Amino acid sequence: MPRILPLCAAVAAFALAACQREAPAPAATAPAPQPTANAAPAYAFSPDINAADFAELDKTLSSDAFEGRGPGTPGEDKSVEYIKSQMQRMGLKPGNNGDWFQTVPMVETTADPNTTLTLTVDGKPRTLKFGDDMVIGTTTGQKEIDIKDSPLVFVGYGVDAPEQHWNDYAGLDVKGKTVVMLVNDPGFHVHDASLFEGKRMTYYGRWTYKFEEAARQGAAAAIIIHDTEGASYGWDVVRNSWSGAQYDLPAKDDPNPRVPAQGWITGEQAKSLFADAGLDLDKLRAAANKRGFKAVPMNATLSLDLKSTTVDKQSRNVVGILPGSEHPDEAVVYMAHWDHLGKHDSEQTPDGKTDVIYNGAVDNGTGVSGILEIAGKFAGAPTPPKRSVLFVAVTLEESGLLGSEYYVAHPAIPLDKTVAVVNLDALSPIGKSRDITVVGMGSSELEDILKPIALQQGMTMHAESRPEAGSYFRSDHFNFAKAGVPALYVDSGEDLVDGGTAAGEAANKDYNDHRYHKPGDQYDAATWKLDGILAVLDSVYGVGEQLANDDAWPNWYKTNPFRAARDKMMAAKSAAPAK
Structure with missing residues (x-):
């Protein structure tokens, strides 16, 4: 996660106002194709969102074989091919005008x-x-x-x-x-x-x-x-x-x-x-x-x-789509960044060892694993959604949200046909919570859709606990927001069922102090508790499912400065002659 415009005046005026649950039995499907980076035996995924599948995805993406997922490195090749293979496995189609990848030019x-x-x-x-x-x-x-x-x-x-x-x-x-x-x-x-x-x-x-x-x-x-x-x-x-x-x-x-x-x-x-x-x-x-x-x-x-x-190089966004049955030209977008910091000079990890690989298991192995789990559930549904659902794993977030910036300038689905964006970035594997964090809460009507769905999961919504950190501007949804597309950025809650807010704050502080942007950000089967992440995924799946099966066009709240861009965009679409 982070690093991040003539539009900044409007932006600054914006008042931004685990114990794993039991996994369903794996479906009796053919073994999924495995990339060369993953030498483990083939793993059979379930079509539902579950802890075992999520863990398999995250521990693979954050393994040393992927070399910290540095853009422009062999780790990128392994990462994007793995993500592509998972999208293919579940039956998605290439989402960037018939291609799985969107090439992003970059200077290293x-x-x-x-x-x-x-x-x-x-x-x-x-x-x-x-x-x-x-x-x-x-x-x-x-x-x-x-x-x-x-x-x-x-x-x-x-x-x-x-x-x-x-x-x-x-x-x-x-x-x-x-x-x-x-x-x-x-x-x-x-x-x-x-x-x-x-x-x-x-x-x-x-x-x-x-x-x-x-x-x-x-x-x-x-x-x-x-x-x-x-x-x-x-x-x-x-x-x-x-x-x-x-x-x-x-x-x-x-x-x-x-x-x-x-x-x-x-x-x-x-x-x-x-x-x-x-x-x-x-x-x-x-x-x-x-x-x-x-x-x-x-x-x-x-x-x-x-x-x-x-060096002039290229990186890649990975784009998969589940075409809509009635309005395939309209899309709900789920997004997460796949990149991390790659390999650096060695640094001591919390257990006293030295390491050169910045694995990025939380940041953002969790987000990519999350959108893939959501994609699998959409793809496994008995009937396809009426609108398309687009899944975008973007690059170069750690370099300043560059992959999403490039996508917004060259969208696979036009922005005036993009219903909403849901962004996942660095979910916390600290257990089930009574709350869900909406970063920049008070922004858009997407929150009205999320609220009752989250309540069904036993979670209330609240704003981020440390608004001084500027998290709203530090993840990829921000580029969509600047362009006017309603965007929802959710994170794990802190009011843990086991230990309350004090335990949640302590766990997040421990991560921020000892593993954030460090080699210690690794998948840990012994300490990770995934039930809280799964509840978040179920909730944001519900948001996308509702939007993908109706004709609503949620907007920013009236006091939000991004609303003007969306209103202008949609007015222009309405005024355009039919083709």
């Missing part, structure tokens, strides 16, 4: 790990080491970025939000300069609920927006000061996510602006830098959370000789 950029960054204050240079003190890279596709003595300017949160009457760049010319900024939104670090959306992060708080805005302002480089609370993850996640090969869409396929060099600096290094420059970072952080903040020149410069290897 790998920064020299020996790259250093030099910060100079009063003629005294300070050299920062890649990984330990900072991470830096480029999305421009250039093999070398040479920056000499670029003046540093602290720009607070690096936000220009007209509808919030906030502009950290007001009266400022940063062309050729390096902007240094805080992560998250104005108001976050001082807990001022009157600013932006209070505790809930808006898109302005995401690092992707901040780099894009720095590019629009003409900066030579952009540096974010890391803090665990504001980012919602520790420095090790930043280091792991930004080291090794990085992927971007080619500039011709992505209209978003790009700053020549962008990266992060540790909080410790930032505090020391500011002190050397005669500034107090804590006082400036407080000042940056008040209206009328003015950017502060830092009396320091940045120099960087960034050498990278770049």
Whole structure:
């Protein structure tokens, strides 16, 4: 899961307002074809959603044989072929205009790990080491970025939000300069609920927006000061996510602006830098959370000789479809990203061993396994749905939601014929809960469909418990949302039947602290409890089943800024002459 636009003003204005259950006996079907990556004996899948099938899918996708599912690697080949084989097994058809795959062009950029960054204050240079003190890279596709003595300017949160009457760049010319900024939104670090959306992060708080805005302002480089609370993850996640090969869409396929060099600096290094420059970072952080903040020149410069290897490559989205019996041109979409971080330098796992493979069993082996289980249930139903159901396993989510961005620009089913999108990403194998999380709750009428179905599963709906983490902007549904298509992003609940909310929060914190974006994110038959995930899958299956068998077109709620795009899209469809 994550990394993630001229549309950001509207987005930021958005008030986002296990013990396994017993599996049914396997169906007496012919053994499924197995990919070369899975040397185990053939496994007979049931047509229903069940724990044994889910476990088989996840442990295969997250096995070492798939090498961490890195895009553009042999692990990708094994991953997409396995997903395709499962879709074929259950009887889906190729969903991308007769093809199982949608080719996504990408540029692979790998920064020299020996790259250093030099910060100079009063003629005294300070050299920062890649990984330990900072991470830096480029999305421009250039093999070398040479920056000499670029003046540093602290720009607070690096936000220009007209509808919030906030502009950290007001009266400022940063062309050729390096902007240094805080992560998250104005108001976050001082807990001022009157600013932006209070505790809930808006898109302005995401690092992707901040780099894009720095590019629009003409900066030579952009540096974010890391803090665990504001980012919602520790420095090790930043280091792991930004080291090794990085992927971007080619500039011709992505209209978003790009700053020549962008990266992060540790909080410790930032505090020391500011002190050397005669500034107090804590006082400036407080000042940056008040209206009328003015950017502060830092009396320091940045120099960087960034050498990278770049390779033009391709990755693939996997697209399968169950054609509708009455309206095959209309579709409900289930989506999950198959990619993870591949292989990196070795890191110690919680059991004290070292490992180089980032298996991604939770992130996002669970989501892919989930949509495949849902696909199997649809395909095994006695009658086909009236509308088509499309299953899309997208690539490059970890690189900034790029596979879904490309799909939205080149949809297999036109967006005005796409009824809704259901996204699954990093479900928690921590047991049955009394609740289901709707990330960005208060967004669309899809929640009205989900609510009674979830109640039948014994679950109430609630918003994410940590809205400051900005999860709504960190998964692939967001690209559909920006385009106007109603999207539902659900996650496991935390109010566990066994242990309550305290147990659920503790389990999720343990994952976030010890396994998220680390080699330890592995399938564990001894500790995983799948009944909670199965309840989520049954619920979102019910949403899709209802939509696929009626003629409803759910929309965003009236106060949601994405509604205007959907209304415009549907009005244009209605006005178009019949073909």
